[in-house]
Amino acid sequence: MLTRFAPSPTGELHLGHAYSALLAHDAARAAGGRFRIRIDDIDGGRSRESHVAAALADLAWLGLAWDGAPVRQSAHLDAYAAALADLAARGLVYPCFCTRADIAASLAAPHGPAGPLYPGTCRRLTAAERERRRAAEPHCWRLDMGRAAALAGPLRWEEEGQGVRLADPAAHGDIVLARKDAPASYHLASTIDDAAMGVTHVVRGADLIASTDVHRLLQALLALPTPRYRHHALVCGADGRRLAKRDGAATLAMLREKGVDGGALANDLRAGRLPAGYSLRMA
Ligand code: GLU
Secondary structure: OOOOOOOOOOOOOOOHHHHHHHHHHHHHHOOOOOEEEEEEEOOOOOOOHHHHHHHHHHHHHOOOOOOOOEEEEOOOOOHHHHHHHHEEEEEEEEEOOOOOOHHHHOOOOOEEOOEOOOHHHHHHHHHHHHHHHHHHHEEEEEEEEHHHHHHHOOOOOEEEEOOEEEHHHHEEEEEEEEEEOOOOOOOHHHHHHHHHOOOOOOEEEEHOOOHHHHHHHHHOOOOOOEEEEEEEEEEOOOOOEEEEOOOOHHHHHHHHHHHOOHHHHHHHHHHOOOOOEEEEEOO
């Protein structure tokens, strides 16, 4: 078994990250397997080295040990570009020139699991227009979901504790695989790296279960293996909403500075005992 914890170094870790890292770590250790850290730092504009160092210090404070050096997504840009080129050669992606404002203006579009669905404007451009605009305009790359989902056929994954789940990638519409400002989207980078690292069990929060629809499709398109998944309950604050990076009060760094014992906190989280004001919920 190989599990991973994959923080994005765009902010400080909070109790929700601690809970996720502990579950991934403990699952691997219980099976005599390996636990690795991946730094999801493809967003060069928002990633900070100070957050990488703080995240590793937080995990060590919780008493977690990981195998090997942390892996960095910023070192894998060639692999993401190669996968994108492969999909492009098969006519499964297209450049999209729409701005956020363009997309917001066509809000007749229905909503998918992660927001409004892209209305497909740039999918309908002629090849000549695509080439002309590609040279001159900033663009992202989108998956042609209709073609991709039809090519892949029905897809399933094994969700721990629930059994087989049917993936519904088509519900996400033409998702972005490479952003205007970043060489790969979370979906593309995460899917490729989970396979490259040999991750056998993806342990992550229930907020990401819809992403697995897309990851399962990308695995099929790129001939990558499918790990097992466990989407766990989320740590929520007093308002019942899951913790987000903006909830400064809950950062691990603050607890650490207050003199909280990281090992004791880890054992409390393992037992489902959360500090006052926090609770675990599935969504
Ligand atoms: N970097 C992603 C996050 O922090 C990782 C998600 C995942 O585990 O796939 O949300």
